[in-house]
Amino acid sequence: MPSHDYKTAGAMTKTLEERLVGALKGESIDRRTVLGGLGLAGAAGIAGFSGGASADGDHGGGDSHHGNFGAVGEYSGNQFDPHEYLYQFNTGYDGQENVTQEVYMEGDQRIRRFELNAVDIEIEIAPGITFSAWSYNGQVPGPTLRVTEGDIIEVEFTNLGRHAHTIHPHVKNINPAMDGIPTNGPGVLDTGESYTYRWKAQPCGVQFYHCHSLPLKEHIHRGLYGVIIVDPDPERVRENPRDYINYDGPMTDDLVSQLVTKAESRNHEYDEGEDVNEMVMVMNGFDTNFDGDNEVYAANTRAFAYGVGDTDGKGNWEPGETKRPIQVDGQQLQRVYLVNAIEFDAINSFHTHSNFFDYYDHGTMLTPTLKTVDTVMQCQAQRGILEIDYSDHEPGLYMFHAHQSEFAELGWMSFFEVV
Amino acid sequence: MARSDGGTNTVNKPFGLPRWVAAILPIALLALVIAGFFVATPFAGLQGSGAPLPDVTVTHHTIPNDDTIVLHVVNNGPEDVTISQVLVGDAYWNHQVMQGGEEVRTIGARESAQVVIPYHWNPGWDLETALVLNDGTTIHHTIVAPEQSPGVSGDVLWTLAIIGLFVGVIPVALGMLWFPFMQSMSDRALHAILAFSVGILVFLAFDAGFEAFEIAEQVPGAFEGQLLVVLGILGALLIVQAVTKWKSSGTGTPSGLWIAYMVALGIGLHNLAEGLAIGSAFAIGRVSLGAFLVVGFMLHNVTEGPAVVAPVTRGSRPSLGHFMAMGALAGIPVIFGGWIGSFAFSPTLGALFLAIGVGAILQVVWEIGGLISRNGQLGSSLNLLGFLAGLVVMYATDLLVVL
Numbered sequence: 060m061p062s063h064d065y066k067t068a069g070a071m072t073k074t075l076e077e078r079l080v081g082a083l084k085g086e087s088i089d090r091r092t093v094l095g096g097l098g099l100a101g102a103a104g105i106a107g108f109s110g111g112a113s114a115d116g117d118h119g120g121g122d123s124h125h126g127n128f129g130a131v132g133e134y135s136g137n138q139f140d141p142h143e144y145l146y147q148f149n150t151g152y153d154g155q156e157n158v159t160q161e162v163y164m165e166g167d168q169r170i171r172r173f174e175l176n177a178v179d180i181e182i183e184i185a186p187g188i189t190f191s192a193w194s195y196n197g198q199v200p201g202p203t204l205r206v207t208e209g210d211i212i213e214v215e216f217t218n219l220g221r222h223a224h225t226i227h228p229h230v231k232n233i234n235p236a237m238d239g240i241p242t243n244g245p246g247v248l249d250t251g252e253s254y255t256y257r258w259k260a261q262p263c264g265v266q267f268y269h270c271h272s273l274p275l276k277e278h279i280h281r282g283l284y285g286v287i288i289v290d291p292d293p294e295r296v297r298e299n300p301r302d303y304i305n306y307d308g309p310m311t312d313d314l315v316s317q318l319v320t321k322a323e324s325r326n327h328e329y330d331e332g333e334d335v336n337e338m339v340m341v342m343n344g345f346d347t348n349f350d351g352d353n354e355v356y357a358a359n360t361r362a363f364a365y366g367v368g369d370t371d372g373k374g375n376w377e378p379g380e381t382k383r384p385i386q387v388d389g390q391q392l393q394r395v396y397l398v399n400a401i402e403f404d405a406i407n408s409f410h411t412h413s414n415f416f417d418y419y420d421h422g423t424m425l426t427p428t429l430k431t432v433d434t435v436m437q438c439q440a441q442r443g444i445l446e447i448d449y450s451d452h453e454p455g456l457y458m459f460h461a462h463q464s465e466f467a468e469l470g471w472m473s474f475f476e477v478v
Numbered sequence: 479m480a481r482s483d484g485g486t487n488t489v490n491k492p493f494g495l496p497r498w499v500a501a502i503l504p505i506a507l508l509a510l511v512i513a514g515f516f517v518a519t520p521f522a523g524l525q526g527s528g529a530p531l532p533d534v535t536v537t538h539h540t541i542p543n544d545d546t547i548v549l550h551v552v553n554n555g556p557e558d559v560t561i562s563q564v565l566v567g568d569a570y571w572n573h574q575v576m577q578g579g580e581e582v583r584t585i586g587a588r589e590s591a592q593v594v595i596p597y598h599w600n601p602g603w604d605l606e607t608a609l610v611l612n613d614g615t616t617i618h619h620t621i622v623a624p625e626q627s628p629g630v631s632g633d634v635l636w637t638l639a640i641i642g643l644f645v646g647v648i649p650v651a652l653g654m655l656w657f658p659f660m661q662s663m664s665d666r667a668l669h670a671i672l673a674f675s676v677g678i679l680v681f682l683a684f685d686a687g688f689e690a691f692e693i694a695e696q697v698p699g700a701f702e703g704q705l706l707v708v709l710g711i712l713g714a715l716l717i718v719q720a721v722t723k724w725k726s727s728g729t730g731t732p733s734g735l736w737i738a739y740m741v742a743l744g745i746g747l748h749n750l751a752e753g754l755a756i757g758s759a760f761a762i763g764r765v766s767l768g769a770f771l772v773v774g775f776m777l778h779n780v781t782e783g784p785a786v787v788a789p790v791t792r793g794s795r796p797s798l799g800h801f802m803a804m805g806a807l808a809g810i811p812v813i814f815g816g817w818i819g820s821f822a823f824s825p826t827l828g829a830l831f832l833a834i835g836v837g838a839i840l841q842v843v844w845e846i847g848g849l850i851s852r853n854g855q856l857g858s859s860l861n862l863l864g865f866l867a868g869l870v871v872m873y874a875t876d877l878l879v880v881l
């Protein structure tokens with residue numbers, strides 16, 4: 060991805076390290092308390108993951124060498140940075156360099172136009188482990204498309220891969236030719252073929268796109284998937300509030316204005332959204348040995364990417380160059396657009412330590428589906444919006460991970476670093 | 479035969495060339511062809527881009543202490559292999575890949591390495607480990623009921639020597655005490671006893687042969703375990719046979735004493751493998767050789783005594799020194815096997831030793847058959863029953879020794 064500048068990443072890591080060291084100086088007891096409270100999988104979980112080779116395992120008073128779980132070493136490839144991916148939204152106006160995009164009008168209909176190509180690439184999914192992926196625009200997950208409800212999403216898709224591919228959108232789509240499946244419209248596109256899909260952006264929420272060629276399992280698991288975020292249109296919310304709330308009682312002005320405010324907060328074209336730190340996380344996994352079971356699990360492709368770089372299991376840790384926590388401002392609301400793209404496992408999940416959040420299943424409603432939970436479950440292609448508030452938390456590391464402990468120990472395990 | 483070729487003698491000067499040139503010529507031409515093959519790469523068009531698949535074997539593991547597991551790894555393939563990550567119980571775990579005291583990630587072709595994993599294991603709880611290579615290939619290795627490996631110490635050497643003494647030397651010596659009784663037997667009865675010992679040896683050959691092929695499956699791919707066993711069996715058979723022929727070239731038939739030594743050697747090689755099994759069980763922490771097992775081995779091996787001395791029951795009695803030498807030859811290898819097995823065990827070595835034992839035993843079977851048929855009838859009903867009895871006794875005592 061052209062937008063990945065490793066100098067920037069390196070500088071960011073350095074800043075992060077310095078700020079962290081500054082933040083934690085003289086607070087070693089608090090630090091340990093925080094880490095001590097993170098205990099997943101007993102002692103090993105408390106130990107956290109580490110740089111392995113550099114972790115000599117000399118902890119617990121030097122009486123034992125129990126070892127730490129976690130991937131050894133750092134990522135070497137610079138094609139993809141999961142930290143950058145978190146915040147990359149392609150709106151047509153603005154986005155990644157590797158996504159050709161524009162916005163234009165057809166009468167009074169706004170069109171957001173994107174170009175996506177299927178390409179075969181090698182990606183690094185755990186330090187030192189590469190995977191032959193099929194991707195949209197050379198990245199897994201594919202570029203995140205972000206539009207406003209009611210727009211037309213125009214995707215010119217060109218297949219540059221070795222196999223035949225499609226794009227199937229999870230939106231309400233009234234034209235079967237645009238469904239992106241082998242039997243309708245253009246069917247599968249062979250190598251070198253192009254087709255322009257047009258989908259109406261509806262309903263609002265966090266939606267999903269993926270290849271629907273056969274064998275389906277393989278085309279999805281190899282990496283052909285991505286996220287479409289359809290922001291609610293506050294004007295439309297004002298006119299049709301009942302479409303955005305799972306509620307049959309009287310629709311007061313107060314309630315309508317609440318919904319409109321929420322819609323504004325979720326719409327990238329309104330300033331209200333700036334108080335919120337918005338992130339995209341795609342839960343995925345990779346079957347590296349073709350046994351129908353994933354060897355690597357992750358949020359955004361790289362195992363342990365949002366973990367700490369190295370730890371001695373006693374609260375003394377350092378961010379790595381390529382494995383580091385997601386640094387967030389505790390005073391901002393954290394909004395995670397979460398999509399489950401896992402293959403071979405029936406469900407996946409998201410669990411926050413020391414905090415509870417509101418969950419909007421599919422994000423199609425403007426009121427929470429679940430209020431105040433710390434764990435949600437998603438089956439494959441299920442998605443939702445999480446709103447997490449750390450405003451009353453002390454600075455430090457707060458773990459989040461799949462609460463299938465197997466997935467967590469195989470890579471889907473991360474930290475927010477609240478500053 | 480010399481053939482005339484228009485008056486030219488083609489034997490001493492084929493095509494008019496000196497003999498040594500004619501001998502070397504095909505080799506030189508072959509070298510040229512091979513060199514040409516590498517230069518021209520005539521099959522390049524047939525080759526896909528498919529690189530050779532990585533071929534890595536975890537030969538065995540050792541558990542030096544409470545908090546460490548060591549996997550012994552061999553790269554069988556022609557290409558380098560990079561071990562990127564290690565899974566223990568389906569979780570990524572930290573580790574070091576060590577080669578000759580240095581930390582590495584990549585293992586060269588045909589090289590071996592140790593993967594050292596700090597892990598607080600539970601005695602008796604199976605551990606699933608897996609090496610994850612850089613291309614995502616997984617190499618699985620299950621540690622069944624982990625127990626700490628004893629490591630090298632005087633205690634261990636001494637313990638293994640004692641076990642070897644009880645399992646190998648004493649039973650064989652006890653078995654040899656049947657010698658005076660066997661001397662008093664009639665020819666018919668003695669032949670039956672010889673047939674009985676053939677039964678014992680044939681059974682041992684099968685026993686060790688199956689074991690060898692079983693171990694051969696763990697032999698790293700590059701060493702072709704199965705074929706190594708075949709080579710070991712045939713090689714030992716042919717070498718012992720050649721030595722026997724050379725030794726008996728004067729008289730035409732090998733002496734009874736010679737056969738007895740050969741029997742002792744064959745049994746000794748078999749017992750060496752037995753010792754390897756005990757020692758390697760020790761090495762991987764399987765120290766469950768209780769008194770019962772030792773008793774089982776003793777009963778099993780006591781039948782080997784008469785097999786050794788049967789060939790010398792006619793004619794003049796050999797000196798006591800010969801008996802002691804034969805007993806030592808047959809029994810002491812258990813101790814050496816135990817030592818080798820506990821400190822330098824490898825499946826390759828284990829399979830090879832077993833195969834050599836089988837080859838030696840088969841040759842001895844052949845000799846004893848010859849001994850009987852020179853003095854009597856090999857296929858008499860009594861002999862056949864004796865042979866069968868040998869098989870049955872071995873099977874029965876083998877039941878006591880399921881290692």
